[in-house]
Amino acid sequence: MREITARRIIEMKGKEKIAMITAYDYPSALIADRAGMDIIFIGDSLGMVVYGEGNTLNVSMEQMVFHTRAVSKAVKRALVLADMPFASYEIDTDEGLRNAVRLIQAGADAVKIEGGYDHRKLVRKLVRMGIPVMGHTGLTPQRYLRFGGYRLMGETEEEIEEILRDAKALEKAGAFAVVLEFTLADVAKLVTEEISIPTIGIGAGPWVDGQVLVWHDLLGIYEETPPFVKKYADIGGMMRLAIENYREEVKGGAFPGREHYWEFLDKEDFRKKAARALEKLREED
Ligand SMILES: Nc1nc(=O)c2c([nH]1)NC[C@@H]1CN(c3ccc(C(=O)N[C@@H](CCC(=O)O)C(=O)O)cc3)CN21
Numbered sequence: 641m642r643e644i645t646a647r648r649i650i651e652m653k654g655k656e657k658i659a660m661i662t663a664y665d666y667p668s669a670l671i672a673d674r675a676g677m678d679i680i681f682i683g684d685s686l687g688m689v690v691y692g693e694g695n696t697l698n699v700s701m702e703q704m705v706f707h708t709r710a711v712s713k714a715v716k717r718a719l720v721l722a723d724m725p726f727a728s729y730e731i732d733t734d735e736g737l738r739n740a741v742r743l744i745q746a747g748a749d750a751v752k753i754e755g756g757y758d759h760r761k762l763v764r765k766l767v768r769m770g771i772p773v774m775g776h777t778g779l780t781p782q783r784y785l786r787f788g789g790y791r792l793m794g795e796t797e798e799e800i801e802e803i804l805r806d807a808k809a810l811e812k813a814g815a816f817a818v819v820l821e822f823t824l825a826d827v828a829k830l831v832t833e834e835i836s837i838p839t840i841g842i843g844a845g846p847w848v849d850g851q852v853l854v855w856h857d858l859l860g861i862y863e864e865t866p867p868f869v870k871k872y873a874d875i876g877g878m879m880r881l882a883i884e885n886y887r888e889e890v891k892g893g894a895f896p897g898r899e900h901y902w903e904f905l906d907k908e909d910f911r912k913k914a915a916r917a918l919e920k921l922r923e924e925d
Pocket residue numbers: 685688689696781789790791792822842854856857862864865866867
């Protein structure tokens with residue numbers, strides 16, 4: 641069992657901010673775990689940042705299972721959370737249960753679903769089975785086509801009501817936390833005050849119980865980052881410089897240097913061995 645459990649995350653509400661980041665592979669997850677992140681999250685955003693899609697709708701269970709396994713191998717301390725991809729839980733509850741089990745068996749400690757009120761029965765069943773669940777309301781990217789893109793949520797009375805309904809339904813169904821994505825900060829604050837489980841914001845302001853960002857966005861590896869992202873480093877620029885350097889050294893012959901290859905010290909010894917090898921090959925023809 642990892643050090644950070646769903647119970648620990650619940651206990652952090654009002655005491656300590658929850659720090660969450662996405663990761664999609666083994667080396668990244670190793671770095672995030674050593675950096676002391678509380679939650680390492682295999683998000684379905686991997687469809688965009690790892691697979692180059694324009695939205696998250698084409699992510700499969702197979703992709704989520706493979707990436708969850710890779711991340712899970714690396715993480716000793718943080719809670720490992722896996723996203724349920726589009727259409728893996730909405731069609732019927734049994735399918736949702738089976739797919740959640742696949743992610744747990746790939747090494748996740750908990751799963752996340754988009755929505756709340758509509759999936760309260762599934763959440764309740766998962767929790768009863770012993771699978772911790774995180775909900776997600778506000779901007780839910782799996783409704784990209786209906787929304788007609790990604791936009792700020794919670795401006796109208798109807799949207800505020802929907803977000804509150806989702807958050808309260810998740811709390812009641814036994815979810816251990818809720819992601820609030822791209823909502824007005826006042827709405828996120830209200831939700832945070834109205835429910836007893838932690839809220840984790842992304843583009844939802846400071847008055848929440850924790851924050852999550854996408855790996856490639858905060859490290860500067862992805863071009864089309866959302867407007868709420870803070871870029872903590874220009875790793876993309878560093879990668880490009882390193883690769884340009886490598887290319888130039890290949891073209892100019894500076895790589896490989898003397899420390900990166902092995903040669904015969906006794907050239908006469910090599911000449912004899914090579915001549916015999918060539919002779920044998922000629923005999924075989
Ligand atoms: N790399 C990445 N980071 C994320 O945070 C993220 C994803 N991908 N994919 C799934 C969702 C989608 N998210 C997004 C993506 C874009 C905007 C954004 O750019 N909004 C613009 C308007 C864009 C438009 O309407 O075309 C804005 O200015 O509000 C917001 C949230 C957040 N999530």
